[in-house]
Amino acid sequence: MKLQKLAGYGSTAAFVSAGSQLVFLFLLLFGYPVINAVPALNFPVFLVWFLALWLWLAAFAVLVLDLEWLEHPATSTRWFQLAHWATLAAVFLPVLFGIAIVTNNGTLGTIVVSLLALCVGLSLLIHNIDALRAGLVRGTLPWIGIVDGVAFLLVAIGIYAGIGILALWIGLVFYIAWAIWMGVRLRRTKAAAAAGLAPS
Numbered sequence: 001m002k003l004q005k006l007a008g009y010g011s012t013a014a015f016v017s018a019g020s021q022l023v024f025l026f027l028l029l030f031g032y033p034v035i036n037a038v039p040a041l042n043f044p045v046f047l048v049w050f051l052a053l054w055l056w057l058a059a060f061a062v063l064v065l066d067l068e069w070l071e072h073p074a075t076s077t078r079w080f081q082l083a084h085w086a087t088l089a090a091v092f093l094p095v096l097f098g099i100a101i102v103t104n105n106g107t108l109g110t111i112v113v114s115l116l117a118l119c120v121g122l123s124l125l126i127h128n129i130d131a132l133r134a135g136l137v138r139g140t141l142p143w144i145g146i147v148d149g150v151a152f153l154l155v156a157i158g159i160y161a162g163i164g165i166l167a168l169w170i171g172l173v174f175y176i177a178w179a180i181w182m183g184v185r186l187r188r189t190k191a192a193a194a195a196g197l198a199p200s
Contacts, residue, residue: 010062011187013183018180020052020059021175027048027052057091057120060123061091063182064084065084067127067131083122083127090123094116117168118152120149121150121152121154121156124149124152128148131145144174144177145178148171151171151174154167155168155171
């Protein structure tokens with residue numbers, strides 16, 4: 001199956017991505033208290049958390065692929081190729097993150113988080129800048145995505161410092177808002193395009 005066949009599902013992927021990250025964020029905040037209260041839930045909580053992380057990134061990949069398709073031929077630039085491969089790399093990084101948690105390898109976990117934040121940050125930054133330039137989205141929405149991309153990049157370079165933790169929370173919260181808004185915008189855009197193509 002060619003990746004291009006996934007184009008057109010961007011709005012649905014946006015909502016799935018936002019919902020998955022909301023679950024991920026909830027478990028990040030309350031997972032350990034739940035496990036401490038009920039140790040038997042250790043594996044189920046970890047499994048749901050891991051699946052939410054992976055689903056967030058997989059749906060994000062479909063979303064930005066849809067943006068690339070809508071912005072074509074602007075997507076032939078080197079920056080877009082960088083964003084494309086960074087997005088695909090992010091989809092596979094949770095496997096290494098899961099290994100780091102299972103083996104209690106803090107060093108590997110830190111490296112994976114940094115790489116994941118770098119990939120997501122680059123993808124968000126490049127896709128939102130080009131979507132703004134191409135006129136696909138206007139107003140506040142692309143700027144939220146740009147700020148979100150910068151926040152994830154700060155996580156990547158500042159993970160060992162306090163700024164990395166603050167940037168992580170900003171990145172996660174802003175992403176949920178950006179993804180929902182982008183999903184609504186893409187759905188309206190495609191509905192308007194379909195209405196314009198429909199016979200009168």
